[in-house]
Amino acid sequence: EVQLVESGGGLVQPGGSLRLSCATSGFSFSVYWMTWVRQAPGKGLEWVAKMNQDGSERHYVDSVKGRFTISRDSTENSLYLQMNSLRAEDTAIYYCARDGFAVALDYWGQGTLVTVSS
Amino acid sequence: QSALIQPPSASGSPGQSVTVSCTGGSSDVGGYNYVSWYQQHPGKAPKLMIYEVSKRPSGVPDRFSGSKSGNTASLTVSGLQAEDEADYYCSSYGGSNNVIFGGGTKLTVL
Numbered sequence: 001e002v003q004l005v006e007s008g009g010g011l012v013q014p015g016g017s018l019r020l021s022c023a024t025s026g027f028s029f030s031v032y033w034m035t036w037v038r039q040a041p042g043k044g045l046e047w048v049a050k051m052n053q054d055g056s057e058r059h060y061v062d063s064v065k066g067r068f069t070i071s072r073d074s075t076e077n078s079l080y081l082q083m084n085s086l087r088a089e090d091t092a093i094y095y096c097a098r099d100g101f102a103v104a105l106d107y108w109g110q111g112t113l114v115t116v117s118s
Numbered sequence: 119q120s121a122l123i124q125p126p127s128a129s130g131s132p133g134q135s136v137t138v139s140c141t142g143g144s145s146d147v148g149g150y151n152y153v154s155w156y157q158q159h160p161g162k163a164p165k166l167m168i169y170e171v172s173k174r175p176s177g178v179p180d181r182f183s184g185s186k187s188g189n190t191a192s193l194t195v196s197g198l199q200a201e202d203e204a205d206y207y208c209s210s211y212g213g214s215n216n217v218i219f220g221g222g223t224k225l226t227v228l
Contacts, residue, residue: 035217037164044121045156045164045207047217059215095163103211104154104169111163 002026002107004096009112016086016116022079022096022109029077033099036070036081038092039111046092049081050099064090086116122147122208122220129226130198138223140191140208146218148189152211155184155193158222159204167206168193195225203227 008020020036035050049060049070058070069082079096093111100106123141130136140147140155147153153171156164166175168184171191181196191210195202208220 037219044222045158045209045219047209047219050215050217057215061216100166100175101154101169101173103152103209103217104166105156105164106166106169106175108163108165 002098004098004107004109006094006096006109006112009094009114011115011117012086013118014087014116017082017084018086018114020081020083020094020096020112020114022081024077024079024096024098027098027107029072030074034070034072034079035097035099035105036079037095037097037105037108038090038114039095040089040092043092048094051079083114086114088116090114091116120218122210122218124206124208124220124223126221127224127226129228130195131228132198132200134198135194135196136198136225137192137194138206138208138225140193140210140220142189142191142210142218144189146210146212147186147191149213150211151186153184153186153191154209155182155191156207156209157202157204158207164207198227200227 036048051070067085071080095111097105098107155168158164171186172184212218
Protein backbone atom coordinates (compact mmCIF):
# COMPACT_ATOMS: atom_id res chain seq x y z
CA GLU A 1 0.00 0.00 0.00
CA VAL A 2 1.35 3.40 -1.00
CA GLN A 3 1.66 5.73 1.99
CA LEU A 4 2.93 9.29 2.40
CA VAL A 5 3.11 10.78 5.89
CA GLU A 6 4.03 14.42 6.44
CA SER A 7 5.42 15.84 9.67
CA GLY A 8 7.19 18.92 10.95
CA GLY A 9 4.42 21.48 10.81
CA GLY A 10 3.64 23.86 13.63
CA LEU A 11 3.49 27.45 14.77
CA VAL A 12 6.41 29.67 13.78
CA GLN A 13 6.99 33.42 13.97
CA PRO A 14 7.33 35.54 10.83
CA GLY A 15 10.90 35.34 9.56
CA GLY A 16 11.39 31.93 11.13
CA SER A 17 12.22 28.56 9.62
CA LEU A 18 10.65 25.13 9.53
CA ARG A 19 11.56 21.84 7.90
CA LEU A 20 8.80 19.56 6.69
CA SER A 21 9.32 15.84 6.12
CA CYS A 22 7.36 13.33 4.09
CA ALA A 23 8.05 9.67 4.81
CA THR A 24 6.97 7.34 2.03
CA SER A 25 6.45 3.60 1.72
CA GLY A 26 4.86 1.05 -0.56
CA PHE A 27 6.49 2.14 -3.81
CA SER A 28 9.89 2.66 -5.40
CA PHE A 29 10.58 6.19 -4.18
CA SER A 30 13.65 6.66 -6.37
CA VAL A 31 11.58 6.20 -9.55
CA TYR A 32 9.22 9.15 -9.13
CA TRP A 33 9.22 12.93 -9.23
CA MET A 34 7.82 14.28 -5.96
CA THR A 35 5.85 17.44 -5.24
CA TRP A 36 4.74 19.74 -2.43
CA VAL A 37 1.32 21.40 -2.65
CA ARG A 38 -0.20 23.76 -0.07
CA GLN A 39 -3.68 24.90 0.82
CA ALA A 40 -4.29 28.04 2.86
CA PRO A 41 -7.21 27.81 5.32
CA GLY A 42 -10.47 27.82 3.38
CA LYS A 43 -8.65 28.37 0.08
CA GLY A 44 -7.68 26.38 -2.98
CA LEU A 45 -4.67 24.27 -3.83
CA GLU A 46 -1.34 25.85 -4.78
CA TRP A 47 1.58 23.97 -6.28
CA VAL A 48 4.75 24.82 -4.33
CA ALA A 49 7.71 22.79 -5.57
CA LYS A 50 8.72 19.60 -7.32
CA MET A 51 11.88 17.58 -7.69
CA ASN A 52 13.04 14.86 -10.03
CA GLN A 53 14.34 11.46 -9.12
CA ASP A 54 18.00 12.27 -8.59
CA GLY A 55 17.64 15.86 -7.43
CA SER A 56 19.14 17.40 -10.53
CA GLU A 57 15.91 19.31 -11.25
CA ARG A 58 14.07 21.40 -8.67
CA HIS A 59 11.29 23.81 -9.55
CA TYR A 60 9.39 26.30 -7.40
CA VAL A 61 6.43 28.62 -7.56
CA ASP A 62 7.66 32.21 -7.81
CA SER A 63 6.39 33.18 -4.35
CA VAL A 64 8.75 30.77 -2.57
CA LYS A 65 11.84 30.97 -4.76
CA GLY A 66 14.92 31.79 -2.70
CA ARG A 67 13.13 30.94 0.56
CA PHE A 68 12.10 27.27 0.22
CA THR A 69 14.28 24.30 -0.72
CA ILE A 70 12.95 20.91 -1.74
CA SER A 71 15.17 17.88 -1.20
CA ARG A 72 14.95 14.11 -0.93
CA ASP A 73 16.82 11.18 0.58
CA SER A 74 16.37 7.94 -1.34
CA THR A 75 18.03 5.93 1.43
CA GLU A 76 15.27 7.09 3.77
CA ASN A 77 12.53 7.19 1.08
CA SER A 78 11.74 10.68 2.28
CA LEU A 79 10.98 14.10 0.82
CA TYR A 80 11.71 17.38 2.58
CA LEU A 81 10.83 21.05 2.36
CA GLN A 82 13.09 23.53 4.11
CA MET A 83 11.17 26.76 4.60
CA ASN A 84 13.05 29.93 5.57
CA SER A 85 12.00 33.56 5.96
CA LEU A 86 8.45 32.47 6.56
CA ARG A 87 5.62 34.93 6.04
CA ALA A 88 2.01 35.03 7.21
CA GLU A 89 0.90 34.15 3.69
CA ASP A 90 2.78 30.85 3.92
CA THR A 91 0.23 29.66 6.48
CA ALA A 92 -1.33 26.54 4.99
CA ILE A 93 -1.68 22.80 5.09
CA TYR A 94 1.29 21.38 3.21
CA TYR A 95 0.81 18.14 1.30
CA CYS A 96 3.46 15.97 -0.28
CA ALA A 97 2.40 14.03 -3.35
CA ARG A 98 3.78 11.56 -5.86
CA ASP A 99 3.94 12.46 -9.55
CA GLY A 100 2.47 9.23 -10.83
CA PHE A 101 1.59 10.35 -14.31
CA ALA A 102 2.60 13.30 -16.47
CA VAL A 103 2.12 16.25 -14.10
CA ALA A 104 -0.62 14.40 -12.22
CA LEU A 105 -0.39 13.65 -8.50
CA ASP A 106 -1.70 10.16 -7.86
CA TYR A 107 -0.95 9.74 -4.16
CA TRP A 108 -1.10 12.38 -1.42
CA GLY A 109 -0.25 12.52 2.23
CA GLN A 110 -2.70 13.71 4.87
CA GLY A 111 -0.96 17.08 5.14
CA THR A 112 0.79 19.01 7.91
CA LEU A 113 -0.34 22.45 9.09
CA VAL A 114 2.09 25.35 9.10
CA THR A 115 0.99 28.50 10.90
CA VAL A 116 3.09 31.65 10.61
CA SER A 117 2.06 34.13 13.26
CA SER A 118 3.50 36.26 16.03
CA GLN B 119 0.99 32.62 -13.76
CA SER B 120 -2.63 33.13 -12.77
CA ALA B 121 -4.85 30.39 -11.42
CA LEU B 122 -7.08 28.56 -13.83
CA ILE B 123 -10.68 29.79 -13.73
CA GLN B 124 -13.39 27.52 -12.33
CA PRO B 125 -16.96 28.36 -11.34
CA PRO B 126 -17.19 28.60 -7.53
CA SER B 127 -20.14 26.25 -7.36
CA ALA B 128 -22.11 23.66 -9.29
CA SER B 129 -25.03 21.47 -8.35
CA GLY B 130 -27.24 18.67 -9.53
CA SER B 131 -29.77 16.17 -8.30
CA PRO B 132 -28.98 12.50 -7.74
CA GLY B 133 -28.82 10.65 -11.03
CA GLN B 134 -28.28 13.79 -13.08
CA SER B 135 -25.10 14.88 -14.84
CA VAL B 136 -23.10 17.98 -14.01
CA THR B 137 -20.14 19.55 -15.82
CA VAL B 138 -17.44 21.70 -14.25
CA SER B 139 -15.34 23.93 -16.48
CA CYS B 140 -11.72 24.99 -16.13
CA THR B 141 -10.49 27.86 -18.30
CA GLY B 142 -6.89 28.78 -18.89
CA GLY B 143 -4.91 30.02 -21.84
CA SER B 144 -2.81 28.84 -24.74
CA SER B 145 0.25 28.56 -22.48
CA ASP B 146 -1.34 26.07 -20.13
CA VAL B 147 -4.66 24.27 -20.72
CA GLY B 148 -4.68 24.98 -24.44
CA GLY B 149 -1.02 24.21 -24.98
CA TYR B 150 -0.71 20.79 -23.37
CA ASN B 151 -2.77 17.66 -22.83
CA TYR B 152 -1.75 17.63 -19.18
CA VAL B 153 -4.96 18.58 -17.43
CA SER B 154 -5.83 16.77 -14.20
CA TRP B 155 -8.85 16.86 -11.90
CA TYR B 156 -8.88 16.28 -8.14
CA GLN B 157 -11.72 15.61 -5.71
CA GLN B 158 -11.40 16.83 -2.14
CA HIS B 159 -13.82 16.05 0.65
CA PRO B 160 -13.80 18.33 3.74
CA GLY B 161 -10.77 17.72 5.92
CA LYS B 162 -9.30 15.19 3.52
CA ALA B 163 -6.42 15.15 1.08
CA PRO B 164 -7.18 15.61 -2.63
CA LYS B 165 -7.74 12.52 -4.77
CA LEU B 166 -6.78 12.24 -8.42
CA MET B 167 -9.85 11.62 -10.59
CA ILE B 168 -8.69 12.43 -14.14
CA TYR B 169 -5.24 12.86 -15.69
CA GLU B 170 -4.01 13.77 -19.17
CA VAL B 171 -7.39 15.41 -19.92
CA SER B 172 -9.51 12.27 -20.05
CA LYS B 173 -7.76 9.28 -18.47
CA ARG B 174 -9.07 7.70 -15.28
CA PRO B 175 -6.77 6.17 -12.66
CA SER B 176 -7.58 2.67 -11.55
CA GLY B 177 -10.51 2.64 -9.13
CA VAL B 178 -12.16 5.87 -10.28
CA PRO B 179 -15.73 5.20 -11.43
CA ASP B 180 -16.45 5.67 -15.12
CA ARG B 181 -19.13 8.17 -14.11
CA PHE B 182 -16.27 10.65 -14.08
CA SER B 183 -15.03 11.83 -17.46
CA GLY B 184 -12.83 14.63 -18.75
CA SER B 185 -12.49 16.54 -21.99
CA LYS B 186 -10.89 19.64 -23.44
CA SER B 187 -11.71 22.13 -26.14
CA GLY B 188 -9.28 24.91 -26.86
CA ASN B 189 -8.32 26.63 -23.61
CA THR B 190 -11.14 25.10 -21.57
CA ALA B 191 -11.16 21.69 -19.91
CA SER B 192 -14.25 20.07 -18.44
CA LEU B 193 -15.06 17.43 -15.85
CA THR B 194 -18.41 15.68 -16.19
CA VAL B 195 -19.93 13.62 -13.41
CA SER B 196 -22.76 11.42 -14.64
CA GLY B 197 -25.30 9.64 -12.48
CA LEU B 198 -24.62 11.95 -9.53
CA GLN B 199 -24.40 10.28 -6.15
CA ALA B 200 -24.41 11.77 -2.68
CA GLU B 201 -20.76 10.89 -2.16
CA ASP B 202 -19.78 13.01 -5.17
CA GLU B 203 -20.46 16.13 -3.12
CA ALA B 204 -16.99 17.65 -2.69
CA ASP B 205 -14.64 20.34 -3.95
CA TYR B 206 -13.13 19.73 -7.38
CA TYR B 207 -9.89 21.27 -8.61
CA CYS B 208 -8.40 21.25 -12.07
CA SER B 209 -4.70 21.59 -12.73
CA SER B 210 -2.57 22.00 -15.81
CA TYR B 211 1.05 22.00 -16.79
CA GLY B 212 1.90 25.65 -17.31
CA GLY B 213 5.18 25.37 -19.15
CA SER B 214 8.61 26.11 -17.66
CA ASN B 215 8.12 23.22 -15.24
CA ASN B 216 5.25 24.97 -13.47
CA VAL B 217 1.90 23.51 -12.44
CA ILE B 218 -1.21 25.66 -12.09
CA PHE B 219 -4.35 24.82 -10.15
CA GLY B 220 -7.83 26.17 -10.59
CA GLY B 221 -9.61 28.00 -7.80
CA GLY B 222 -11.88 25.05 -7.10
CA THR B 223 -15.58 24.27 -7.56
CA LYS B 224 -17.87 23.18 -4.77
CA LEU B 225 -20.19 20.51 -6.13
CA THR B 226 -23.47 20.14 -4.25
CA VAL B 227 -25.76 17.15 -4.69
CA LEU B 228 -29.26 18.49 -4.12
